[in-house]
Amino acid sequence: MYTDPIADYLTRVRNAIKANHRVVEIPASNIKKEITKVLFEKGYITNYKFEETNSQGTIKVALKYHPITKVPAIRTITRASKPGLRKYAGVGTMPRVLNGLGIAILSTSKGVMTDKEAKQLNVGGEVLCYVY
Known part of the structure; x- marks a missing residue:
């Protein structure tokens, strides 16, 4: 388990x-x-x-892979918040993944969303993972 x-x-x-x-x-x-x-x-x-x-x-x-080069769309997917150490981010401390090219997936009070959506809705939450 x-x-x-x-x-x-x-x-x-x-x-x-x-x-x-x-x-x-x-x-x-x-x-x-x-x-x-x-x-x-x-x-x-x-x-x-x-x-x-x-x-x-x-x-x-x-x-998803590129049709010609066969490069995957997800190059890196990493866990940010772990059970032993939870990571939370407010609106002002939202993480920027790959200088805005990647996304951070957050669990907020309004549901699971990206860092950009959370910033627009003015909510913070637990940073689940980074994807780029």
Whole structure:
């Protein structure tokens, strides 16, 4: 049993990209579904599908690669806030990922969103991960 399901999610995606897989299956939870939706909206993954197979269900994520060079859209995906050390950011201390080219995914009181969306809504929250 793993203690950090978000880190497990990110590791499965990272490993699938390194192995050049097209689709990766991940055990589902509400926070993982929201992270998947943000990755899809920002163009880091091609598609996703939520399957309710058992009580928990699974998420099937279709990874995105450049059609000619086969370079993955997600170059780096890292966990920011860990169970042992949570990282929170207010509106003024929002992290800039790759000088604005990447995104930070935050869990706020208004839901899971990117750092730019949180800044527009004037909310802070827990920094879950960085993607670029």
